[in-house]
Amino acid sequence: MISRRLALQATGASLLGGALFGFRPAQARKRKVLRAAMLNELRSLDPVQSGSYATRNHAYMIYDTLFAMDADGHIQPQMVERYEVSEDGLVYRFTLREGLLFHDDRPVTAADAVASIRRWAARDTLGQMLLRAVRRMTVLDSVSFEIVLERRFGLVLHALGGPSTRVLFIMPERLAETPPDQAVAEQVGSGPFTFDAARWKPGTIAVYDRFAGYSPRPEAPSWEAGGKVVHLDRVECVFAADPQSAVNALLAGELDMIEQPPIDQLDVLKDDAETVLLEQNALGNQLFLRFNPLWPPFADPRLRQAAIACLNQEDFLKSAIGDPLYYESCPAMFVCDTPLATPEGGVSLLKSDFERCKRLLREVGYAGAPIVLLHPLDQPVLSQLAPVARQLLERGGFKVQMVPLGWQAYLDRRHSKAAPTAGGWSIFLGTANSVDALDPISTATLNATGETGYDGWFDDPRLEEMKRRFVEAPDLAAEQEQARAIQLYALQELGTHAYLGQYKLPMAIHQRLSGVLPGTAPHFWNIDKVA
Known part of the structure; x- marks a missing residue:
């Protein structure tokens, strides 16, 4: 949708483009x-190794996908010409379109697809869940392959084609055989x-x-x-x-x-x-605050609850976005005005409760252990969030050490499992594409698989079991009930993260x-x- 555009003579524009962006305009014509x-x-450059949006955007340019989501939220075939599902829902057979070529002019084969699925699934949350449900994946011929499940898994097509920070992109088998924690050597x-x-x-x-x-x-x-x-x-x-x-x-x-x-x-x-x-x-974006449960003070879930009590969405949105035309407070973890949205439990994020925070700190016996709060300086939205978090947390009684960092240093540090005082962190703030927060499986901050999970590395079998029940839910009503239970547990008991409102720029x-x-x-x- 195109927003309003008003005509006015632009004056004083700086003609810095040639020097700044490294091109000569005469050649562009x-x-x-x-x-x-x-x-x-x-x-x-590797969309499996990295979960950054910049890498994902790069990958959409040079790779293709087996399936993809359309504007109505439906998963549609992309590289796949046709597919069949058995009556019991345990066997999926896929046939690729004819004429698919890699950039080295080699044809795309079913072996490429299967190898790409395996490599991607080792790092993606939904992919990991899919692999646990798979009995075998078999190449049938040059353009056909089969996935046989141990049990029904309702999100097979969503896994193979849904949006994510780690989308399933198809690469040549020889590159897909690269270990998932190592970068591929070529961009083909x-x-x-x-x-x-x-x-x-x-x-x-x-x-x-x-x-x-x-x-x-x-x-x-x-x-x-x-x-x-x-x-x-x-x-x-x-x-x-x-x-x-x-x-x-x-x-x-x-x-x-x-x-x-x-x-x-x-x-x-x-x-x-x-x-x-x-x-x-x-769909816009969702702001969030992430805790590190590996180290004090947030190894104690009661202190995560205390920190959540200090927060309110409006302060973050007003500071980072400013104009209410572009933002809205939202009590729903899975994005407002979507099928799984519910305000239950999330209403607490709309108003700070400093008295509750101080009471929890007294009950736990918090002795002033500093919170190491990462502060990325060169991101227009994220740069505004950490000072707000510091102010609210200090008002609630926490001691906060804010660490200013450039973007790459921020990413490197939040990937570190080191102690907060030795190069790690206690809290970082981030922004997620709202499409990556529409359900408990897509939401990276709900990954509770431990060391293989999202930054923060929560290890919580109960949450993973709740997510499994969500995947196996027979209908939307059952999905909604399970999503509601997950929202309440993750926010009010486990304290995985605090979601801080939505914005569209x-x-x-x-x-x-x-x-x-x-x-x-x-x-x-x-x-x-x-x-």
Whole structure:
């Protein structure tokens, strides 16, 4: 949906694009080249090894998927031509589409698909659950394979094609045999773009060229599903440390797109006659605060409950987003206005209860052990959250040490299991695409499998059993009841995380672009550009 656009003469725009983004405008007119300023730096290329959104977005460019979710939330075949499910729901047979090629011109085979499933499933929450239900996966011939289950698993297709921080992307078998904790050595996929590894500068620029051998589906595109028809010759994704420079470059016509413009510049962009603001991610994002239960003070769940009592969503949203037009408080863990949304238990996150926090601290005998709170400085939304958390937690009686970090250092430190005072952490704040928080399985902060799980590494068999019952629920009503129970347990007893509200920020594009699609990630197929 395109938001309102008002015409006004843009003045004083800085013509810094050529120097900042590393291109010469005279060359761009020879081919259709789209230049986009992306929100997060691309530093890791392997979508199994890394769960970052930047890596996932990169992977959508060069890989394809067996299935994909459309705008109605339905899982549709993508690389799969047809599939069959046995009457007892235990056998799934899949046949790939003809003409699928990898970028090295080798055909995509069923062996590639099975090897990719195994590697992905070792790291993805839903994939791990699927593997535990699988009796065997068998290659039947060059284009067909079979999954046989030990027991019914209602989310097979969702696992193979649903959105996630770790999407199941299909890569050649020889690369899929790489251990999942090691990065693949090459970027060879079968997606609509190829990756120019020679031009990649980590954290600065990534370049993609149209893959002439890609065979799109015949259906119209819908989110990640349907036909991925490419009209562009090249896409250059740049990662600007200075968001204001990106805005200036867009206003000067030297950029075509900003994935997420600075909030304080939205009015300027609205008023520019050649800029369009559009709602690319219809579901928006969810803020959250994550605890580390491996070390004191949050090894004690009562102290996690005390910290949760200090919080309220409005303070975080007002500080990070500012304009209520773009945010809303939401008591539902699984995103408001969705099938699994319930306010039960979550209403407590709408108002701080400092007296409860102080009472719990007294009962536990909290002696002032410092909370190490990570503070990423160079992310426009996340940079505003840690100071709010510090203020609220200190008001409740905690002692807080806020650690300022650049984005990559922040990611590295939150991946560390070291003690908070030795390079680890007690709390970090993050943002998740709301599509990754629609149910208990997709929500990364509900992974309770221990060391193989999401940062925080909760190990809680009870939560995992509740999630198993959710997967095996026979209908929506049963899913809703199980989701309600999980929300209450995770928030009010276990204290896995606190969800801190929802927001939607627009994408900014130059009016010479058309065909920008809504979806769960920024996509570059279907887009055309007027020279």
